[in-house]
Amino acid sequence: MNVILSSRLQKTTVLIIGLVVLAVVMVASILIGINRYSLATAVEAYTQFSGSEEHLIITSSRMPRTLTAVAVGSSLAVAGVLLQALTRNPLASPSLIGVNAGAAAAIVTTIAVFGSQFPMSQMMWAGFIGAGVTALLVYGLASAGRGGMTPIKLTLSGAAVAAFASSVTSLFMLLQEKTMTEAFYWLVGSVEGRQLDHFFMIVPYLLVGWLGAMLLTGSLNLMVLGDDVATGLGQKIILVKATAILIVVLLAGGSVALAGPIAFVGIIIPHLCRFLVGLDHRWLIPYSIVFGGAFLVCADLLSRLVLMPMRLEVPVGVATAMIGVAFIIPLVRGRAYA
Amino acid sequence: MHRHVVIRTKKPALSFHVNKRALGINFILFLLLSVVIVLSIGLGSLHIPVWEVIKAFVGAGSDQNELIVLDWRLPRVVVSVMVGASLAVSGAILQSLVRNPLASPDLIGTTAGATAAAVAFITFAKDVSVQWMPLVALIGGLLTATLTYLTAWKEGVSPFRLALVGVCISAGMGALTIFFLVITQTHKASNALGWMTGTVYGMSWVNVMTLLPWTVLFLGATIFQIRYLNAQELGDDIAKGIGVAIDKKRLLLIAISVALAGAAVGVAGGISFIGLMAPHIARRLVGSAYGYLLPASAILGGMLVVLADLIGRTVFLPHDLPAGIFTAAIGAPFFVYLLYKTRNHQ
Numbered sequence: 001m002n003v004i005l006s007s008r009l010q011k012t013t014v015l016i017i018g019l020v021v022l023a024v025v026m027v028a029s030i031l032i033g034i035n036r037y038s039l040a041t042a043v044e045a046y047t048q049f050s051g052s053e054e055h056l057i058i059t060s061s062r063m064p065r066t067l068t069a070v071a072v073g074s075s076l077a078v079a080g081v082l083l084q085a086l087t088r089n090p091l092a093s094p095s096l097i098g099v100n101a102g103a104a105a106a107i108v109t110t111i112a113v114f115g116s117q118f119p120m121s122q123m124m125w126a127g128f129i130g131a132g133v134t135a136l137l138v139y140g141l142a143s144a145g146r147g148g149m150t151p152i153k154l155t156l157s158g159a160a161v162a163a164f165a166s167s168v169t170s171l172f173m174l175l176q177e178k179t180m181t182e183a184f185y186w187l188v189g190s191v192e193g194r195q196l197d198h199f200f201m202i203v204p205y206l207l208v209g210w211l212g213a214m215l216l217t218g219s220l221n222l223m224v225l226g227d228d229v230a231t232g233l234g235q236k237i238i239l240v241k242a243t244a245i246l247i248v249v250l251l252a253g254g255s256v257a258l259a260g261p262i263a264f265v266g267i268i269i270p271h272l273c274r275f276l277v278g279l280d281h282r283w284l285i286p287y288s289i290v291f292g293g294a295f296l297v298c299a300d301l302l303s304r305l306v307l308m309p310m311r312l313e314v315p316v317g318v319a320t321a322m323i324g325v326a327f328i329i330p331l332v333r334g335r336a337y338a
Numbered sequence: 339m340h341r342h343v344v345i346r347t348k349k350p351a352l353s354f355h356v357n358k359r360a361l362g363i364n365f366i367l368f369l370l371l372s373v374v375i376v377l378s379i380g381l382g383s384l385h386i387p388v389w390e391v392i393k394a395f396v397g398a399g400s401d402q403n404e405l406i407v408l409d410w411r412l413p414r415v416v417v418s419v420m421v422g423a424s425l426a427v428s429g430a431i432l433q434s435l436v437r438n439p440l441a442s443p444d445l446i447g448t449t450a451g452a453t454a455a456a457v458a459f460i461t462f463a464k465d466v467s468v469q470w471m472p473l474v475a476l477i478g479g480l481l482t483a484t485l486t487y488l489t490a491w492k493e494g495v496s497p498f499r500l501a502l503v504g505v506c507i508s509a510g511m512g513a514l515t516i517f518f519l520v521i522t523q524t525h526k527a528s529n530a531l532g533w534m535t536g537t538v539y540g541m542s543w544v545n546v547m548t549l550l551p552w553t554v555l556f557l558g559a560t561i562f563q564i565r566y567l568n569a570q571e572l573g574d575d576i577a578k579g580i581g582v583a584i585d586k587k588r589l590l591l592i593a594i595s596v597a598l599a600g601a602a603v604g605v606a607g608g609i610s611f612i613g614l615m616a617p618h619i620a621r622r623l624v625g626s627a628y629g630y631l632l633p634a635s636a637i638l639g640g641m642l643v644v645l646a647d648l649i650g651r652t653v654f655l656p657h658d659l660p661a662g663i664f665t666a667a668i669g670a671p672f673f674v675y676l677l678y679k680t681r682n683h684q
Contacts, residue, residue, distance in 0.1 A: 089438065089439070089440060090438075090498065090501070090502070091438055091440045091441075091445075091501055091505065092440070096440075141674060141677065141678070144677075144678055152439060153677065155439055155440060156439060156618055156673070156677060157674065157677055159440065159614055159615065160615060160666075160669075160670040160673045160674055160677070161670065161674070163610060163611045163614075163615065163666035163669070163670050164666050164667060164670035164671070166610065166666060167663050167664065167665075167666040167667040167670075168667075170535050170660075170662070170663045171659070171663050171667075173531070174531075174532070174535070174657075174659055174660065174663065175654070175657065175659070177528070188516055263509055263512070264505075264509045267505055268505070268506070271502065315516060315520075317512075317513065317516065318513040318516050318517055319513075320509070320513075321506075321509035321510045321512060321513035322510065322513060324506050324509055324510065325506050325507065325509070325510040328502075328506050329489055329503055329506050329507075332490075332499060332502045332503055332506070333489070333490075333492055333499070333503075
């Protein structure tokens with residue numbers, strides 16, 4: 001496979017450029033929207049907070065929204081890289097191990113059984129727990145029998161369990177009109193309306209996930225060679241697989257709890273990064289962190305610039321798909337990629 | 339290993355071998371499907387005993403029973419079987435072409451395109467009859483799949499490129515769908531959600547006649563491609579080596595797969611699970627020779643939809659819930675059981 005960036009110098013340079021881009025789009029995301037603010041105003045909002053409307057919007061809406069988008073984008077991209085390595089399937093996305101479907105089922109069940117008396121933060125825990133339980137179930141099924149967790153077993157059990165969880169979600173939504181309207185807000189991915197304490201509630205788990213993924217890069221490089229080779233090279237594959245799955249649960253489960261199911265980032269960003277740096281996870285993971293974050297911030301910004309003026313509050317997942325269609329397809333076509 | 343029986347005739351010179359086990363399982367599946375169909379026609383808000391159902395079939399039942407059996411339940415069941423079989427075979431073909439167990443009719447945008455078109459229709463069509471919905475959805479699915487194919491074309495279509503482009507275009511169509519849902523009114527949105535789940539509610543003989551030509555024609559066409567499907571499992575190079583015109587065949591098979599899925603989605607909406615999982619369930623039961631795999635997938639797909647619809651209209655009375663909710667609810671546990679049962683041989 002011929003990649004765009006070959007030398008270490010090139011890879012480092014582009015990574016630094018990526019970080020700069022990430023910083024720029026984050027600042028833009030804080031300043032640009034229906035109301036535009038100057039950088040000075042944004043700084044003032046944190047140094048000399050006056051309680052004015054613009055300061056409030058910056059601190060309680062723009063900033064949390066931006067931070068959420070970065071954290072979720074990075075997490076989904078890294079989770080995608082890990083799952084694609086684990087299943088050796090380029091179509092594997094974080095939703096494959098059932099985190100999205102599990103979180104949605106847990107939230108809808110909670111609403112259906114208890115009504116909508118819980119604040120958002122508690123709903124997030126319900127989602128997180130649902131995601132975790134579903135993923136563990138998928139992992140347990142995939143590990144049953146001889147040969148432990150094989151890519152094909154993980155892929156298939158994930159698809160089956162996720163489908164089952166989606167059934168539960170649809171059932172509650174169709175049985176109770178009220179549940180449907182309540183839950184609809186959750187079931188479309190969005191970074192809007194999240195508060196800073198929600199972000200700080202979930203972000204420790206994501207941090208652990210990112211660090212874990214960085215530490216696992218060497219093992220992942222061996223993993224993709226196949227179980228036998230990895231074992232031969234002294235890899236404890238069961239341990240690596242279990243750790244990788246745990247990290248995916250933290251990252252993807254945390255993301256879906258924080259922002260609902262946002263599709264596409266976890267499949268496309270890993271591929272984009274592979275186009276850039278190839279199959280070495282020591283580069284893939286940091287690239288995914290940086291570009292995944294930048295991608296989701298851009299998508300959110302785009303949806304605000306293009307769709308907000310039309311008086312539409314459209315979830316960020318819509319914009320991710322638009323960007324994807326516009327930018328990723330030419331890239332996929334352009335590479336001589338098997 | 340399976341027990342094979344080789345059949346040879348002197349004149350005309352003909353020889354083939356039959357996998358007894360796979361053929362037997364197919365036969366059992368077929369019997370099961372027949373039982374499920376008769377049961378499904380008898381059960382409902384009004385129970386009709388089996389012999390009354392059979393009497394109604396031959397025209398010897400009471401008027402009321404004949405009305406319920408022949409005009410209400412039978413078309414619904416027939417559509418269910420056709421929809422399930424079409425989706426399952428469509429998925430089996432795509433899994434073989436893309437060589438990826440995660441491939442399904444959704445992958446190249448057929449379902450997503452049909453759904454986007456249908457939801458757009460629900461949103462914007464003011465006083466146009468609902469009758470046009472299947473056609474609108476079908477056209478949406480066909481156009482989207484064509485777009486995917488053309489976009490992925492670059493001196494041929496590599497399976498991997500097709501899959502990636504398909505993911506992008508499906509996501510784009512999904513985004514459009516959400517967009518339409520957001521700008522539409524709430525009561526229409528719940529309509530659209532029902533359709534997206536997939537339902538055979540209120541199917542009549544008109545729907546049967548709409549779907550029948552597609553199902554018969556394209557399932558029939560698939561039979562003639564079995565040899566090629568088996569050959570291309572070996573990979574592009576070997577398939578070329580034994581004399582297969584890969585790109586031509588691939589286009590033909592994608593067209594068959596899209597037509598099957600498009601027609602099914604057009605009539606019954608976005609029934610999930612069948613296209614992805616029915617072929618896997620079949621593979622675990624009869625192995626991966628397509629001569630046995632395709633009929634088994636078709637029967638299982640049909641059976642799943644019939645059962646799902648039966649549960650939807652009996653268990654939650656007075657609700658008549660979309661079959662699409664229950665396809666995975668029944669299919670997933672069964673598949674997990676198979677996965678567990680066959681866990682010791684890969």
